[in-house]
Amino acid sequence: MQIDNIRGQELDDLFEGILKLENLDDCYHFFDDLCTTNELIALKQRFQVAKMIKEGQTYQKVQDRTGASSATVSRVKRCLDYGSDGYHRVIDRLD
Template structure:
């Protein structure tokens, strides 16, 4: 991550330190209930639903049984979102979806 400042409706955000502070807050949480409470405070209901839908999309894509359109209909996510999740699941270097899916399967 580079140290880049971005201006948004929330003011100027430092991509390194502001993101790190959020990541520190997330990793400090110790239970599923704490994470849910934090995300409920942090996100609007629509944002939280979008996160849930993306995770459902990632799981369905990983299973490999459904088309993008079927996944879209099942989750309510747009086909554009399904394609974006697929790209990040399969092609992008971040591999966050892959890490989470692999850990979930190993539990």
């Protein structure tokens, strides 16, 4: 996992904090403080790309709907195929 390079107590603290969020309102407040608008836009775009690819949408349709670059779509697809299964875990739990 690429995240292993930064694994440690500080990252554990962040993830433990995220696990304490109880609802969407908590998420909006926490991520508003934690991230810039551009960071949140990038995160939500990648997540939508992952959902659409998992649904079987074409790269072109994903790019058109999300505004993501071909590089972003390819990277997300690579994570879906060869990553740590994070996208799959979350998307499957939403269904």
